[in-house]
Amino acid sequence: MSEAENFARLMRELKERGGLSYGALARRLHTSTSTLHRYCNGDALPAEFAVVDRFARACGASPGEAVDLHRAWLLADARRRAGAPPGPGPGLESEAESGPESDSEPAVVVVGEPAVVAEPAGGRPWYRRRAAVVAGAGVAAGAVAVALLAAAGPEPRAPRAGAWTGTGSGPGAGTTAPGASAGASGTASAPASAPGTTTTPEPSPPAGGPGPASVPPSASPPVPAPPRAPAAPLRAAVRSHVWTAGCDHAYLSERGPGAVPAPPVEADAPAWASAQRAVHAGKQIVEVTLHGTGPGAVVLEDLQVRVSGRRTPPAWNVYEMSQGCGGALTPAVFAVNLDAPRPLARPVAGNDAGDTLPAPAFPMRVSAAEPVVLRVEAVTTGCDCDWSLDLRWSAPSGSGTLRIDDDGRPLRTSAAPGRPVYGYTTDQGRWGR
Known part of the structure; x- marks a missing residue:
């Protein structure tokens, strides 16, 4: 099996396992359906690895599978370049040449989509860099490609739970911040060489003087590791089980009322819900308390809602934590309608015993001495939704995005239309309708 055939086989296996159509994948890769067909059939090879990286992410490839796909592409690209004249050869297709095709298939939502990675001005992601030695001939070129892959390491993935990374102008956005909550993570990009940059040859030394050390044609120059980014200057504490007035809330559970214990107090709700798979x-309601971790202030710029999955609500029972409660305080919040095609975090004013509480508004200032509490109320009447929040920030050291989720997993809220509703009777010690 040739290098190109092996690369096409890996792409087909990932596509079949991911369950996405060619049209849906083509839209996510910003290419045409026919071009993607040629990639998976081995009739064409992507001009750059960026489209392959997006393909692996969209299909839910594991880190090991992404590395295997990268290796296969490098070997196939080295073989193609070794047997082709300078310039694009047969079987090479770029996204700019093919362009996206219109497709009538419905959009497919991929659960767990990684956060968008920003590119610094004038730079390109490291995986777009090409070593000139890849143009070597024959089997030597394939060996060099594998060496480059081993030096560069696996492709950047979506951050794990608790990882803090910056995305902007500061040096090194990607270092884990001390004390970061496991329910918040960020996105980053490392600076790289500018597209179209040409290298100026070194001037010849004076006659008789020492010249630069010669490099054997078959040797690969060292590939520098991307510079480390600064720690995000924020620490977040996320509460994902907040009840209205401390008592009013409801959960869905597939268990019958005889198997569900009495409702807990609000502080014990996470453990209770986890045990009932509720x-x-x-x-x-989600509350996020933010503290600065450095000496300076951080500016919170915007809060964006990201829905990563929509399903039909499960046919489970509804268990109300209280038969009714309330209070004189209605906090100001960011209201989110998860049923909207593109949900927004809409500022809503509150009320305290008749006095209006102003709606929250960006930008906000946060520091170590001045924490900020964000309260988000998300509602749905039609879907079982997976969602998260992206908080954009900026500071003198750079800028970035902070992912707010449920301890590294998406937040989950489900509608409960027409489901049986149970309340707990304390004097009888059981759930009843």
């Missing part, structure tokens, strides 16, 4: 029913 899901927030109809509404979920």
Whole structure:
């Protein structure tokens, strides 16, 4: 099996396992359906690895599978270049040449989509860099390609739970911040060489003087590791089980009322819901307390809602934590309608015993001495939704995005239309309708 055939086989296996159509994948890769067909059939090879990287992410490839796909592409690209004249050869197709095709298939939502990675001005992601030695001939070129892959390491993936990375102008956005909450993570990009940059040859030394050390044609120059980015200057504490007035909330659970214990107090709700495999029913309130970790202030710029999955609500029972409660305080919040095609975090004013509480508004300032609490109320009447929040920030050291989720997993809120509703009777010690 040739290098190109092996690369096409890996792409087909990932596509079949991911369950996405060619049209849906083509839209996510910003290419045409026919071009993607040629990639998976071995009739064409992507001009750059960026489209392959997006393909692996969209299909849910593991880190090991992404590395195997990268290696296969490098070997196939080295073989193609070794047997082709300078310039694009047969079987090479770029996204700019093919362009996206219009497709009538419905959009497919990929659960767990990684955060968008920003590129610094004038730079390109490291995986777009090409070593000139890849143009070597024959089997030697393939060996060099594998060496480059081993030196560069696996492709950048979506950050794990608790990882903090910056995305902007500061040097090195990607270092884990001390004390970061496991429920918040960021996105980053490392600076790289500018597209189209040409290298100026070194001037010849004076006659008789020492010249630069010669490099054997078959040797590969060392590939420098991307510079480390600064730690994000924020620390977040996320509460995903907040009840209205401390008592009013409802959960969905597939268990019958005889198998569900008495409702807990709000502080014990996370453990209770986890034991019952319960899901927030109809509404979920999330509170995020933010502290600065450095001497300076951080500016919070915007809060964006990211829905990563929509399903039909499960046919489970609804368990109400209280038969009714309330208070004189209605906090100001960011309201989110998860049923909207593109949900927004909409500022809503509150009320304290008749006095209006102003709606929250960006930008906000946060520091070590001045924490900020964000309260988000998400509702749904039609879907079982996976969602998260992206908080954009900026500071003198750089800028970035902070991912707010449920301890590294998406937040989950489900509608409960027409489901049986149970309340707990304390004097009888059981759930009843």
